[in-house]
Amino acid sequence: MANEKKFRVLIDMDGVLCDWEPTFLKTYKEKWPGRPFIPLEERKEFLVRNDYKNQLGIINPNEVYEKEGWFLNLPPVKGAVEAFEYLNSRDDIEVVICSAPITNYNFCVTEKYQWVEKYLGKKAVSQLMLTKDKTIVRGDLLIDDKPLIKGLDSPSWFHALFTAAHNTWFCDYSSNQRRMDSWDIKWLDEFIADLKTRSKN
Amino acid sequence: MANEKKFRVLIDMDGVLCDWEPTFLKTYKEKWPGRPFIPLEERKEFLVRNDYKNQLGIINPNEVYEKEGWFLNLPPVKGAVEAFEYLNSRDDIEVVICSAPITNYNFCVTEKYQWVEKYLGKKAVSQLMLTKDKTIVRGDLLIDDKPLIKGLDSPSWFHALFTAAHNTWFCDYSSNQRRMDSWDIKWLDEFIADLKTRSKN
Numbered sequence: 001m002a003n004e005k006k007f008r009v010l011i012d013m014d015g016v017l018c019d020w021e022p023t024f025l026k027t028y029k030e031k032w033p034g035r036p037f038i039p040l041e042e043r044k045e046f047l048v049r050n051d052y053k054n055q056l057g058i059i060n061p062n063e064v065y066e067k068e069g070w071f072l073n074l075p076p077v078k079g080a081v082e083a084f085e086y087l088n089s090r091d092d093i094e095v096v097i098c099s100a101p102i103t104n105y106n107f108c109v110t111e112k113y114q115w116v117e118k119y120l121g122k123k124a125v126s127q128l129m130l131t132k133d134k135t136i137v138r139g140d141l142l143i144d145d146k147p148l149i150k151g152l153d154s155p156s157w158f159h160a161l162f163t164a165a166h167n168t169w170f171c172d173y174s175s176n177q178r179r180m181d182s183w184d185i186k187w188l189d190e191f192i193a194d195l196k197t198r199s200k201n
Numbered sequence: 202m203a204n205e206k207k208f209r210v211l212i213d214m215d216g217v218l219c220d221w222e223p224t225f226l227k228t229y230k231e232k233w234p235g236r237p238f239i240p241l242e243e244r245k246e247f248l249v250r251n252d253y254k255n256q257l258g259i260i261n262p263n264e265v266y267e268k269e270g271w272f273l274n275l276p277p278v279k280g281a282v283e284a285f286e287y288l289n290s291r292d293d294i295e296v297v298i299c300s301a302p303i304t305n306y307n308f309c310v311t312e313k314y315q316w317v318e319k320y321l322g323k324k325a326v327s328q329l330m331l332t333k334d335k336t337i338v339r340g341d342l343l344i345d346d347k348p349l350i351k352g353l354d355s356p357s358w359f360h361a362l363f364t365a366a367h368n369t370w371f372c373d374y375s376s377n378q379r380r381m382d383s384w385d386i387k388w389l390d391e392f393i394a395d396l397k398t399r400s401k402n
Contacts, residue, residue: 008337008353094353096337105314105326113306125306131330136209136297138337138354152209152295153339 006094008139013099015145018074021165027064040165066104071111079183097128207295209340214300216346219275222366228265241366267305272312280384298329
């Protein structure tokens with residue numbers, strides 16, 4: 001149907017489009033060889049610096065991701081670029097890239113724009129939104145690796161919890177939440193079809 | 202009432218919090234003394250570069266606002282900082298700063314964060330959202346100097362058209378739009394009270 005309302009997918013960057021966790025650990029080990037570190041399978045907290053503080057008493061892992069070039073040089077998550085392009089190409093879908101910058105924003109915010117331009121193309125830059133609060137953004141589906149997303153509103157979107165090292169333990173899903181293990185287009189097709197059916201009922 | 206839903210005000214930056222138009226003209230004249238310019242009272246288009254192209258055949262006025270330091274050094278609009286602090290201090294109101302970066306984002310995006318920190322304080326940085334599309338953000342009131350705000354959705358907010366040099370000609374208001382001439386707290390109080398009453402009816 002020509003005028004049917006489009007299905008809006010909001011996509012997070014760190015841990016979803018950009019391969020944050022493995023790159024953090026690799027860079028951390030290169031920066032501080034021999035220093036204690038947390039293996040990926042032992043990550044627990046959404047914020048890596050909370051894990052390093054709680055588990056190891058290390059308070060400066062943020063030096064890794066507050067450095068110039070960090071955000072721009074994150075490699076894409078496997079299949080993320082292809083999946084973004086696929087969703088973007090569908091006539092029945094609208095895509096918004098929805099990312100929360102870190103508090104020390106100096107390199108982060110510009111590099112998030114540069115990353116989108118570099119990997120997803122110049123046109124995709126206009127699809128980028130930076131916000132600390134994703135609950136006030138209207139959409140049908142948010143793909144995000146943060147287990148508990150809080151903000152000013154009750155979200156309008158369903159939340160696909162994208163698997164990342166820090167959230168593998170999480171299994172207490174709410175009624176508008178389920179896990180998404182990787183960028184698998186067939187799985188995504190079926191998932192979106194299912195969400196569309198639900199919203200009609 | 203303790204649990205009453207708060208009234209959410211979205212506030213634009215350029216032309217609303219930041220004094221864009223007069224600063225542009227001043228900087229343009231300093232950069233190109235003797236070159237033709239458009240007096241503030243003859244501005245017509247939302248984008249200054251469209252006016253300069255259409256009226257004067259000048260294609261590079263963007264050099265003024267794409268330069269490092271431009272966004273950070275914009276002075277606040279008269280009364281804007283006080284009004285922001287006032288709205289932020291009200292228990293019944295939530296404030297989100299909602300700004301669309303320019304296409305050449307290199308200095309713009311970081312400097313918007315820096316501007317907010319400089320004039321509105323470190324805490325206000327978390328209230329900043331950058332997006333090209335404001336229609337998908339949920340709120341009760343958007344204060345913005347752009348006459349026609351388009352995007353993926355029908356907006357949830359009422360639009361207060363903040364007076365700026367480029368929009369003085371505009372008078373074809375829609376039913377969810379009215380003009381706001383300046384940051385006048387008494388006027389704003391009455392306006393918000395009126396919008397609250399409407400949403401209850």
